[in-house]
Amino acid sequence: MGASQGRTAGFTRHELPGLRVHVRPDPRFKRVTAVLAWQMPLAAETASPFALLPRLLRRGTRRHPDLPSLERALADLYGAHLGVGVEKMGDRHLATLTLTWPAGRFVPGAAGPGEALARRALGLLLEVFAEPYLEGEGFPAQRVEEERTAQIQRIRALVNDKASYALRHCVEHLCAGxxxxxxxxxxxxxxxxxxxxDLVRLHRRVRAVAPLDLLVTGxxxxxxxxxxxxxxxxxxGGGPREVLELPPxxxxxxxxxxxxxxxxLPMEQGWLVLGLRAPIGFDHPLRPALExxxxxxxxxxxxxxxxNVRERASLAYSAWSRLVRGKGLxxxxxxxxxxxxxxxxxxxLRQIDDMxxxxxxxxxxxxTRRSLVNGLRSDQDQPAAVIRTALESLVYGHDEDPEAAIARLHEVGRDEVRQVAQQVGLDTVYFLHGGTPAADGGAGRGGDRAAGGDGGR
Structure with a gap:
């Protein structure tokens, strides 16, 4: 058994050969949540197969070669649920397999905290990751076709949510290069x-060199x-690996x-996005003030x-801002x-200048302080949020203990917020609209223009 190697966001960390295991016991929850996460550099040449890989892993294993068989195995774990996810965190591509199952005390006939059930569940989770069902030297062609078609449809469908579409395209320009x-x-x-x-080659690469973490709470x-x-x-087949050192x-x-x-795009309203940047990363002392x-x-x-934009001037039906914590965006x-x-x-822009x-x-x-603190405290009641906090700490290499984060927020004053505000600057202005000529002139004339976006970026 791996020796304890410290703590990450309230999780005790154990180092196994080629795998870090993080455990946070919490008797409040009725289910156990386990997330297996792997990271690679976010790069154009690997983004597509990386995004598809978890969905193919979810289709079957050597012992459970198809979805019906895998679903029966989950049902045998008293209604366990297996989900997949892909996101970008900082400049890394992060994929997850998430398995949840009922705590031992809610399982008929189970003794203690359900060690036998946990053993079976964790074994199945690692089986899904490490032993996918293959045909010859690759994932089954029919499954690849189905999953890539579904993924392309998901990307194309992004255009139907104009707000999310505008955010994504603003980020493309804001972070070009x-x-x-x-x-x-x-x-x-x-x-x-x-x-x-192609996908088997990526899977082998992930198994060989990707940082791999298993987080368990409940x-x-x-x-x-x-x-x-x-x-x-x-x-x-797990064992020592030469794990990649990923750049910050x-x-x-x-x-x-x-x-x-x-x-x-064909639409009635418009979405205006101001992309702001500050040289303040996840581990910067001023990051709580940036929040x-x-x-x-x-x-x-x-x-x-x-x-000011929505209530007093009645210029917007929605107005808000979002922080990308690990990038200073x-x-x-x-x-x-x-x-x-x-x-x-x-x-x-006047609100930015005022700050x-x-x-x-x-x-x-x-x-704002109360809202942020309440959000952090609420997160501690949600296994998914608890694990996400720990994942951010792992990706950014900076321990984000929730209670310490709350204490730092209580210390932030107006001067620190102003210090941050003087480092925040406008980088990109993105405007998505239906082609209606601007009636009020002024801001927004000129610049780059794109017509009829395909929703596929």
């Missing part, structure tokens, strides 16, 4: 060319979990002159964007009448 500008979902043209052997006994994982991992994310300030991009900055600017209903967004674009942009000048009142400061 950086890994974060690449879609974590892959590229439709590249996906269409993939075959089963009513579990840590020693029994680590012992079960060690046994299952060894039985499936690109952190930079805004470009000297903001880039302006307009795109048209406060985002909350005051547009993170909550008391924020400056909501109150803030995406300030408003859904507007395209004819009022210049007015809306001017008021949005740089320190015009932040006590109500905004304290309401």
């Amino acid at each position: 950086e890994p974060y500008g690449i879609s974590e979902l892959g590229d439709p043209d590249r996906l269409a060319t993939l075959d089963g052997e 009513p579990v006994e840590p020693g029994a979990v680590v012992e079960a994982v060690a046994e299952a991992w060894a039985a499936r 994310p690109v952190i930079r300030g805004p470009r000297p002159e903001p880039r302006r991009v307009e795109e048209t 406060m900055y985002n909350g005051i600017l547009g993170g909550f209903v008391h924020s400056k964007l909501f109150m 803030i995406l300030a967004m408003a859904g507007i009448d395209p004819r009022r674009r210049a007015d809306a942009e001017a008021i949005m 740089a000048a320190g015009r932040i009142d006590d109500r905004e400061l304290e309401a």
Whole structure:
């Protein structure tokens, strides 16, 4: 059994040969949640097969070669659920297999905290990752065809949610030339060319060199979990590996002159996105103040964007901002009448200028602090959020203990928020609209233009 090697976001860390195991016992939960996560650099040449791989792993294993067989194995674990996920975190591509099953005390006839059930469940999770069902030297051709077609359809369907579409395309321009500008979902043209052997090659690469972490929380006994994982991992060929050293994310300030991009799609409203940057990464001492900055600017209903753009000026039916914590990015967004674009942009920019000048009142400061702290405390009641916090700590190499994060938020004052505000700058202005000529002139003229986007980026 691997010896304890410290803690990560409340999880005790154990090092097994080629696999890190993180356990956080919590008797409050009725189910056990286990997430197996692997990371690789986010790159155009690997993004498409990486996005597809977890979905193919979910289709079957050597012992359970098809979906009906795998579903029966999950049913035998008293209604266990197996899900997959792919996202980008910083400049890394992250994939997950998530297995949940009922805690031992809710299983008829189970004794203790359910060690036998946990052993079977963890064994199945590692089996799905390490022993996929193959035909010859590749994943079955029919499954590859089905999954790549479904993935292309998911990408094409993004155009139906105009707000998400605008955010994604703003990020492409905001982070052009950086890994974060690449879609974590892959590229439709590249996906269409993939075959089963391409995906097996990537799977072998992941098994050989990708950082691999297993996080488990719920009513579990840590020693029994680590012992079960060690046994299952060894039985499936796990052992010492030469794990890749992945580079830290690109952190930079805004470009000297903001880039302006307009795109048209058939639609009535418009979405205006201001892409802001600050040279403040996940482990920067001012990052808690950056979170406060985002909350005051547009993170909550008391924020400056909501109150001034939507409520007072009635220029937007939605106005808010989002922080990409590991990159120092803030995406300030408003859904507007395209004819009022210049007015809306001017008021949005005024809020940014006001914060740089320190015009932040006590109500905004304290309401934001309460909202952020309440969010962190609420996260501790949700296994998925607990595990995500730990994953961010692993990806960014900076322990994010929730109680310590709350304590730091309580220490942030107006001066620190202003210090952050003076480092935040406008990098990219993205405007998605239906082609209606602007009636109010001014902001937004010129710049790059794109017409009829295909939703596939």
